[in-house]
Amino acid sequence: MAVVRNRRPFNLRLPLPETFDRRPCFNPPLPPTATTTASSGSGTAVAYSDLEKINVLGHGNGGTVYKVRHKRTSKLYALKVVHADTDSTIRRQIFREMEILRRTDSPHIVRCYGIFEKPSGDVEILMEYMGAGSLDTLLHAKGTFSEDQLARVARQILKGLSYLHALKIVHRDIKPSNLLVNANMEVKIADFGVSKIMCRSLDSCNSYVGTCAYMSPERFDPDSCGGNYNVYAGDIWSLGLTLLELYVGHFPFLPAGQRPDWATLMCAICFGDRPSLPDGSSEDFRSFIECCLQKESSKRWTASQLLTHPFLSKYPASES
Structure with a gap:
């Protein structure tokens, strides 16, 4: 454990968290726009109906991430699914992530291939599959x-x-x-x-x-x-x-x-x-x-x- 020294008065304006988990900030979400297809990153459109779920990769932060396969090309993706009844603060985080993913295009950032916003309120983000x-x-x-x-x-x-x-x-x-x-x-x-x-x-x-x-x-x-x-x-x-x-x-x-x-x-x-x-x-x-x-x-x-x-x-x- 690091040795503590030179302690001074400490002012926290926010309450102590109960766990080490993330706490959301409260920026307003982007307005949703319903879509059923998205760019694959190579110029071709990825239709939601062309994707089939293979298995669950993980859970967390109000959503589930699936390993999915494109039926025609067999290309693998990761699909993050956040349901409409998810806590509002988690949905704000998802909309913030969507905004940033739309702005980024780098080989060192996990690539977003499409965003599907359903009439039901569900949001699904199609991302690069990181198999390791x-x-x-x-x-x-x-x-x-x-x-x-x-x-x-x-x-x-x-x-x-x-x-x-x-x-x-x-x-x-x-x-x-x-x-x-x-x-x-x-x-x-x-x-x-x-x-x-x-x-x-x-x-x-x-x-x-x-x-x-x-x-x-x-x-x-x-x-x-x-x-x-x-x-x-x-x-x-x-x-x-x-x-x-x-x-x-x-x-x-x-x-x-x-x-x-x-x-x-x-x-x-x-x-x-x-x-x-x-x-x-x-x-x-x-x-x-x-x-x-x-x-x-x-x-x-x-x-x-x-x-x-x-x-x-x-x-x-x-x-x-």
Whole structure:
């Protein structure tokens, strides 16, 4: 457990959450537009009637994700289904995700091939099928990642974050389970339910959303910096924790297997020392993690800067 030091008075304007789960923010949803076909991404239309469900890939956040096959082409997709009777805050997240997916087109972002909004109120999003699951899945199935594997993972995520940040999109929930992997071991960013499009330069990201275990110190306590901070730097902090977790095999601020109360976790992140890396880790990797996990957001490297870090230069890219 990180040592807590220099504790100062802490002001939280929002109630403590009961769990580590996401809490939604409350932006108004986009107006729905009913459709039964969508672009496949290759110029051809995908009709909903051409899709057949194979099996359930997972549940969560008010919806079910199915593995589906196109009847004529046999192409596999993932279909996220959110029903009309789902909690209104979850539906707001879905509409926010839809808005962002419509704006993005990057090999490092899970691709959206179509959105079906039914007269019943159900919303279904047809997405790229990522057959290897998530980084969290791989961690639990195959064990910890080596430094060269992490360099490849980091490079792909950083390219995705650099793309998003250039579009003024803050993800706000980077963590192993939101980073999906396909059969070619390409890592892509997914799940934009609590993301935010920074429409104006004065917009803030003070809303308490995301998974608090991966939140940066300034998002826990925006008053510590007068509410003014680099909103994109929170994604970099989350990336650093994610990479460190993949390296050590457990959430890095806590001993393996420990699940503390929320206040303990908040104190560790805001006031504790940076998690230490095991003996044997390289100086370049240590430096890379330090650049991600600076307590002051202004001192964290940006996604573009991290792409030039010696840790990534040490392991040349194999992907385009």
